Amino acid sequence: MYQASAQPLSLPSGASALEAMQAIDWLSGVSTDTLSLLAERSVVLRLPKGAQIFEQAETPGFCQMLLAGTIELLAVRDSEETLVEVLQPVDLVLPAAVLGELPYLVRARVRDEATLLLIQADAFRSAVARDHALCLAVLASQATQFRRQMKLAKAVRLRSAEERIGSFLVALALRHPGEARMRLPVEKRHIASQLGMTRETLSRALPTLARHGLRIEGDTLIVEDLAAARGAFPFDPLIDGRDPIKPMLPRQGNPK
Amino acid sequence: MYQASAQPLSLPSGASALEAMQAIDWLSGVSTDTLSLLAERSVVLRLPKGAQIFEQAETPGFCQMLLAGTIELLAVRDSEETLVEVLQPVDLVLPAAVLGELPYLVRARVRDEATLLLIQADAFRSAVARDHALCLAVLASQATQFRRQMKLAKAVRLRSAEERIGSFLVALALRHPGEARMRLPVEKRHIASQLGMTRETLSRALPTLARHGLRIEGDTLIVEDLAAARGAFPFDPLIDGRDPIKPMLPRQGNPK
DNA sequence: AGGACTCATTGATTTGCGTCAACGGACAGG
């Protein structure tokens, strides 16, 4: 299952797993009882860059939670793969497949050295079926992921390649207010695949963005005219915005 | 909010809403108490073809459940819209937005005259926060929708226009085993937008599919060589398959 | 019957972006 160049380091479960989960804010509503129950059935795993986490069509044996690093989800056909999504910590990895006991629709691979919490699938499912607060937290995670998917679909459908790049850079600039130069967060080829295009297309489009106040030098972005850039590539919260995971808390008692 | 040519018919809530919900199999695990509580805060609505259900960026005031008919979700930019997904009954309409009190990412419009159950948003949210079984059912719906989205993304990314058409027709044929001719389920322009292409492209591609045992005459598909068709456009359950909504049941008691 | 719709088809043309290929810089290892 894990094909890695370096052998994965599997820490003894228990303590570290519990601590990890208690540190996650969107799990703060879940009782320690439930979390430690899950922790007992968990393993914390550290996987090197490039390691394959699971294969498309595989049926999940664990619920995986990404604690650190990033992983990419790849749709596979024959021998070619195209990127579907990049997952950031802290989040569940395709909870839909685990909950439904259904085969994964994509392949998952480590992009930047990742720390994963693996919870035995049936332990996870029965915990969700037993603990309302956990159920709400998973629901919140799943809902957030759904919206992210839909935003991606919108971006690809109604923006051209150049616009996607522009919006990406504007969003980046807005996340670093006041700064005039900043480094690109990842390698350009990753940006390209994240934006649904080839490296060549990205490479060709970048110089043209100087016309809108965005200059790239090597791996750093120089914001020369933010107003112009925002004008050309308006930040759309319904596409570029990122919602946090925010579960509701269970209530009980009086319906009225 | 509802701009319809014919005025929407709003039935008195209570009884009919409750009956409607009790008839939904994936809500069968939810107590009658909770359902009737929701029913009290609900309205059943019948909307004609073309009616707009809600607008992109609007914040949901209701949780909408599609009971009959179909609705389409459209990503909007300026004055052009592109189809993101088609919703079939019975399912929740973008529960993620309702749960998170977040703006809708898309516009929703009635394709075939639709019956909707509108549940007041806060009543719905508090019911989910209160009733574990309901929470599980909503989670199942949301998870299924997530997987559907991902399948769509895969289809667009790794199949050409012709392949998407072929796969669509093969899936259609497989749903009518033994039959040699069948009518297309919807108008061709709807098929085109569902498959992410223009009508013209669809129109041009259809005749060429005869080479693979699929002939179209007007609005009916004639399966001349199913084996050939399946060979050219293999049915991939990880793209073409449809999972039903199947919620878990709440359990309680002994963790072990 | 005759307009006025919408839907589908077909043609001509354009174009965005992918593909193929070659090349240069940065690094690492023998």
Add this chain to the structure above:
DNA sequence: CCTGTCCGTTGACGCAAATCAATGAGTCCT
């Protein structure tokens, strides 16, 4: 030092699909 590999850039080319445009076929309405 030279030689591999990886990443990015640039050029030439091709192609799938969109766009623009015109023409039937079917249906509804008066």
